[in-house]
Structure formats: structure tokens, C-alpha cells
Amino acid sequence: xxxxxxxxxxAIREVGRGYDILKQLHGLLWLKSRNGEEAVxxxxxxxxxxxxxxQALNYALCIMRPGVGSVEVKSEIVVLxxxxxxxxSHESVAxxxxxxxxDNGRGKRRRVEENSWINNTSMPYDDGYQWRKYxxxxxxxxDFPRSYFRCTYKEEYKCTAKKVxxxxxxxxxxxxxxxxxxxxxxxxxxxxxxxxxQSSSFGSIEQDSGINQMPDIMPQQLNQSSCLVDANNLEKIxxxxxxxxxxxxxxxxxxxxxx
DNA sequence: AGCCTTTGACCAGCG
DNA sequence: TCGCTGGTCAAAGGC
Numbered sequence: 001x002x003x004x005x006x007x008x009x010x011a012i013r014e015v016g017r018g019y020d021i022l023k024q025l026h027g028l029l030w031l032k033s034r035n036g037e038e039a040v041x042x043x044x045x046x047x048x049x050x051x052x053x054x055q056a057l058n059y060a061l062c063i064m065r066p067g068v069g070s071v072e073v074k075s076e077i078v079v080l081x082x083x084x085x086x087x088x089s090h091e092s093v094a095x096x097x098x099x100x101x102x103d104n105g106r107g108k109r110r111r112v113e114e115n116s117w118i119n120n121t122s123m124p125y126d127d128g129y130q131w132r133k134y135x136x137x138x139x140x141x142x143d144f145p146r147s148y149f150r151c152t153y154k155e156e157y158k159c160t161a162k163k164v165x166x167x168x169x170x171x172x173x174x175x176x177x178x179x180x181x182x183x184x185x186x187x188x189x190x191x192x193x194x195x196x197x198q199s200s201s202f203g204s205i206e207q208d209s210g211i212n213q214m215p216d217i218m219p220q221q222l223n224q225s226s227c228l229v230d231a232n233n234l235e236k237i238x239x240x241x242x243x244x245x246x247x248x249x250x251x252x253x254x255x256x257x258x259x
Numbered sequence: 260a261g262c263c264t265t266t267g268a269c270c271a272g273c274g
Numbered sequence: 275t276c277g278c279t280g281g282t283c284a285a286a287g288g289c
Contacts, residue, residue, distance in 0.1 A: 133264060135282060148281070152262090164281090 014057065021053040052128055116181040124165045124176035129184060131163060142166065151186060159186035 135148035144167035151159040160182040169175045 132262085134284095135280095136265070137280065137282095140279070146280085 018053040018057040021049050025049045025053070116179060119178045119180065120168070120175060121178055122173045122175050124178045127178075129161070139166070142168075143170070144168075151184060153186035157186035159184055161185070 130152040131149035132152045132154075133147055133149050137146050137148070139146045147165045149163045149165065151157075151161040153159045161184040162181045164179040164181075166177045166179075167174055168177050
């Protein structure tokens with residue numbers, strides 16, 4: 001299979017998205033180190049960003065790899081907490097599933113011909129998008145029911161994104177196989193905006209422009225912090241973080257622009 | 260009131 | 275052709 005320019009464009013966008021999220025993670029690390037103490041639950045904030053970045057990069061790799069259908073990108077995040085065993089590894093496997101069947105109207109099924117990919121994960125329900133469950137089915141040969149989700153904005157924005165969550169193992173860190181079908185066309189995602197002099201409020205659900213997304217953090221996660229950082233301090237920290245990253249930032253961004 | 264999940268029924272693909 | 279199975283619909287109830 002030959003990649004089209006459209007596919008390359010999509011891949012570039014996904015790589016850009018992953019890069020952007022990693023930048024935000026870098027800012028988070030600064031947030032912690034500059035405050036000296038555990039001012040923010042860094043892990044709690046960083047984890048969804050890691051997952052988001054991995055998902056974007058996995059998807060981009062799927063697009064870019066020749067011979068789609070055999071793509072298998074494995075990546076793993078291990079977050080270590082001092083004084084405790086490794087926080088569970090988070091495994092993510094993206095692949096196109098050429099044998100999967102999808103719907104074609106009420107009850108119709110056919111072999112996949114459009115975009116779908118699989119993500120094996122231990123946290124299937126928080127991927128930054130809003131989903132509405134529309135079905136639940138016990139599948140023969142499996143120990144756990146399969147759940148069917150569609151994008152919440154299906155009607156409003158004709159978003160055709162869907163996902164199917166199948167638990168594959170139980171235990172302390174249960175794993176799930178999440179099959180995504182179709183990319184989101186609604187572009188709605190949980191985001192926060194950096195505080196500005198005009199606004200110090202955190203947290204909004206806004207339409208993202210595709211590449212300059214802010215961290216995928218819910219406002220309540222910030223409010224749960226034992227020591228809140230006021231808006232002015234946070235603004236300074238964001239500014240400092242972006243100064244530090246400027247050295248390596250240009251190389252990647254110019255690459256993404258030239259590619 | 261509006262959005263969500265649950266759940267049984269329905270329907271079409273597949274062997 | 276028929277039964278099994280997986281995916282979706284839609285009513286009902288909950289939050």
C-alpha cells in the first residue's frame with residue numbers, strides 16, 4: 001500500500017500533536033521542580049498527557065508504516081514512585097485490524113475498509129474525548145462483556161468516531177483492548193488554557209484547532225492539588241519552561257514544517 | 260429537563 | 275437455508 005499525501009498530512013498532524021503534548025509535559029516537570037515540594041500531583045497530571053502523546057504517535061506510525069495491516073507499535077510507560085513498586089506499566093499497542101467487522105447501518109457488518117486501530121491499554125475510558133455508551137454485549141469465548149461507544153457529538157457535529165472496549169484480563173491491572181473506528185471530526189477534547197492576565201480560570205471544553213492543544217487536564221484535578229499555584233506563578237512557570245525548551249523546540253518544529 | 264447507562268430486541272453477516 | 279453471533283437501536287430508568 002502506498003501512502004498518499006493525505007495520509008502523510010494526517011501523520012504529520014499526529015506527530016505534531018504528540019510533540020505538543022510532550023512540550024506540555026515538560027512544562028509540568030518544571031512546575032514540580034520549581035516549587036520544590038509536591039505542589040502538584042505531577043503523576044496525576046502527567047499520566048493522561050503521556051497516554052495522549054502515545055496515542056497520537058502510535059496513530060502516526062500506523063499511517064506512515066508501509067504495508068498497513070501488519071503494523072504493531074509497542075510502547076510502555078513505567079511511572080516509578082519512590083518507596084513503592086513500579087506503578088503499573090501502561091502498554092499501548094496500535095495496529096490496524098484488517099479482520100475486524102464494523103457496522104454499516106443497523107445491524108449490518110462488513111470487513112473493515114476504513115480507518116480503525118487497536119489500542120491495548122489498562123485505562124480505556126479516559127482518552128480525552130467524550131463518549132456515549134450505546135451497547136453492551138457478552139461475546140462468546142470471552143470472560144467480560146464488550147462495550148460499544150460513540151462520540152457524544154455524533155448528532156451535533158456528525159462525528160463518526162466510535163470505540164469498542166473489550167476487557168481482556170482481570171487482576172490488579174486489568175487490560176483492555178480498545179478498537180477505535182474513524183477519527184473524530186468534532187475536534188472536541190477536554191482542554192485547559194494557560195492562565196492569562198485577562199483570565200485566571202482553568203478548565204474548559206473547547207474546540208481544538210488540531211495542533212496547539214493545551215494539556216488534557218480536568219479542572220478538578222488541579223483543584224485537588226494540596227497546594228494550589230496561583231495564576232500569576234503559573235504564568236511565570238509556563239514562560240520559564242518555554243524558554244528552556246526553546247533550544248530543542250526549533251529543530252523539531254522546523255522539521256515538522258519542512259516535512 | 261436533559262443527558263447518561265442499561266438492557267432486551269432486532270437485524271444482517273457468516274459458516 | 276438456517277442458526278449463531280456481533281453490532282445497533284430504542285425504551286426505560288437513573289442521576
